[in-house]
Amino acid sequence: MNVHSTEISSTQTDPGSKRELIIQATIRLISEYGFHGTPISMIAQEAGVGAGTIYRYFKDKDTLVLEIFKQVHCVFKKTLLHEYDANQTIRDRFLHLCRGIFQYGVQNPYEFKFIEQFYNSPYGTSLRREKFFCNCGDTGQDLPLEQVFAAGQAQQVIKDLPLAALIALTIGPIVFLVKDSIAGLIQLDQTTINSTLAACWEAIQQETDTNRQPGSTPSSPSTEEKP
């Protein structure tokens, strides 16, 4: 009855549908110009639809952006969790998730910057504070990265820093680099990604005697968790 839908239906990804055209145009433009820098008329033109058409699919501009964020954020989370194994070592789980962010950013630059824009908007700030995130069908628990950090700290594999600091030490560099990559300031190949991730791990790992044993390289799997 109502075409405005918060549910993410399968038709949303029909690449030819007007709705999807609007979404893609919005992501592209807002990722570049920001919410207030992107008039509806510009979205309509980029999508190749009439301005009024947008309002058949979304109640207003706010809703348009919020709904796209939810959808994009969901896909983003699902991408991270693809082939994710909670039984792997802390380090491997860390690397899996972080590499996922890298890959996602490089392969979906518009979506990545869109998420960034959203997080840095007043909207996003309150989102973060209220832990509002979309559930995507999962149990609404914390981002898996936070779980990894918590588990790692429990096992004394990860430094006893505030959670925010741990996140900053990993997400910070990744986001920074991906944005530089999107801006064309650096070419992100697998080698650079891998070495950067290794560096991130070194930043947060708890150095123990075991870790300091000769031959122990920062990037070698340690077995500190199951002694």
Next chain:
Amino acid sequence: MNVHSTEISSTQTDPGSKRELIIQATIRLISEYGFHGTPISMIAQEAGVGAGTIYRYFKDKDTLVLEIFKQVHCVFKKTLLHEYDANQTIRDRFLHLCRGIFQYGVQNPYEFKFIEQFYNSPYGTSLRREKFFCNCGDTGQDLPLEQVFAAGQAQQVIKDLPLAALIALTIGPIVFLVKDSIAGLIQLDQTTINSTLAACWEAIQQETDTNRQPGSTPSSPSTEEKP
């Protein structure tokens, strides 16, 4: 004939001048509401001047923001270089600069967010790409942090990563944390700052014989082998 000046005159820091009132109001408001969320009329009111007055000092809104960015960015750089000693060790110079960013962000949240806003705008992106930055009277050389990294790599104290990656590994976490701090999501005390900076250093430092045993290859994260 034209009172608009790209040059940074000495009067700009006169705290009572209208120009400075306008600048301070703009920083405060744009850091909070963003460029498009801050009308000229709001700036005029916050600054306690007439709207038309702003146009005596700045050609238009774009120029206003660009000029403020240049000025703020200069002060920021100068702050970092305060008591900076190029003869210190790589690590100390690194810590001096990074701690400076932290301090600046915590003590000047409006300016910090303003710079952030600017960097994330289309304007900022092109700026970064064109290395346009203001010279601030210095010799136009690279940011000192980049010099430290280059020197550190020459001395094999710092990993052989792309410069952009090294910057990301240090600036990324700092900016991330300062923003969280400004948003009230974390309380940044000296302990947290110090341990975070130590972590950043661990992320970028080259482990040598001096530091470690030979054969240690920081850039090989390939370790998934489980013996």
Next chain:
Amino acid sequence: MNVHSTEISSTQTDPGSKRELIIQATIRLISEYGFHGTPISMIAQEAGVGAGTIYRYFKDKDTLVLEIFKQVHCVFKKTLLHEYDANQTIRDRFLHLCRGIFQYGVQNPYEFKFIEQFYNSPYGTSLRREKFFCNCGDTGQDLPLEQVFAAGQAQQVIKDLPLAALIALTIGPIVFLVKDSIAGLIQLDQTTINSTLAACWEAIQQETDTNRQPGSTPSSPSTEEKP
């Protein structure tokens, strides 16, 4: 070729026809929200038809309303003339017609307010000026009330006031009261209606010796004199 019809076909009162559904919805909505406050889409929804369907029956929104007005106005006139006997006394004919307006308004509040809305619109004003009204199959003669007034004046039963004044003195109070009734500001029972009509009659009647005789009026709601 053109399904739009200015003629009032017999199907218009078929209660199940789409045309009639549209008309009823329009009357209900416009009487409440006015012409500009009632979008076509709302009419379509209320009528349970597609928006495009309305344009099969009416050329455009203006035509829709004009045609409905003609139809409603016709039915209104016919209602007034029901059981109307031109051989009755002036006073009885007057009371018959006026009571008819009261009854019609109370029983058909939507239609009544619709007519009102229309009369007060620029459209209605020009209509009144041009004496354009629909003929309803009658001989296009004046409204019967005007005939009664003319006849009454000829018989010196009704004051020698301008016709417009006589109409105002009768229609004015009735419309005013019915609107208050519809708005819920007064409960219109038969007693109030009768005494109001008696008052209207007193306003326009020519006082002669004949008229002043006691008990002279058949439907005498006029018992107010206390002998």
Next chain:
Amino acid sequence: MNVHSTEISSTQTDPGSKRELIIQATIRLISEYGFHGTPISMIAQEAGVGAGTIYRYFKDKDTLVLEIFKQVHCVFKKTLLHEYDANQTIRDRFLHLCRGIFQYGVQNPYEFKFIEQFYNSPYGTSLRREKFFCNCGDTGQDLPLEQVFAAGQAQQVIKDLPLAALIALTIGPIVFLVKDSIAGLIQLDQTTINSTLAACWEAIQQETDTNRQPGSTPSSPSTEEKP
């Protein structure tokens, strides 16, 4: 500080001020086309000002109309009360007030229709129900006409009809006639006005033996109240 003012300042009637130009244009246009039929752009053009200028004086379109209504309604009430003497007979007070309405309508056709439009809008309906009217500096008591009716009923000079009916019997014809006059359907001279008012009085007056004496003409002051 704030140019939006609910207070009715003396400058409002400065005929050359933009504010007054806007008000006059609004009254003229809304009286003819109604609220929804009068775009802001049309008001701006009619007033000879830019569209944005209107918003310097009024918060939004609703406020514009509401404020004008208050002002016009105040002037209207003051006009009615000009030279009004509460010590006159019921009939004279009645005639004074009703004649005032006539005069006001004939001399201020735009304002008169504007008030009409407003009363017939959803806004006006709630106004009537809530007795919200502006106080105009008076004590906020009922319209004087209602007081006259109440007093007249107490003295058995006026019929014992519901208040709404009495108002309908007087205001109804007057409004009806004035509208016809404005529409050009009738020429309202003093004779017509006087005889119509006399008729209105006959409609509502309580007929006693005294009143029935020959020679008692509607327009002559009767002394029925203080026998």
Next chain:
DNA sequence: CATGAATGAGCATTCATTCAT
């Protein structure tokens, strides 16, 4: 015939910029 998705002109409102004072 009937539909409702699509359209774009039109609306209320905001805001960067100008200019008379």
Next chain:
DNA sequence: CATGAATGAATGCTCATTCAT
């Protein structure tokens, strides 16, 4: 120099109307 009233282009949004299905 400084002001802020005035402007009109631009924005988000609505809605009468069309037309492919």
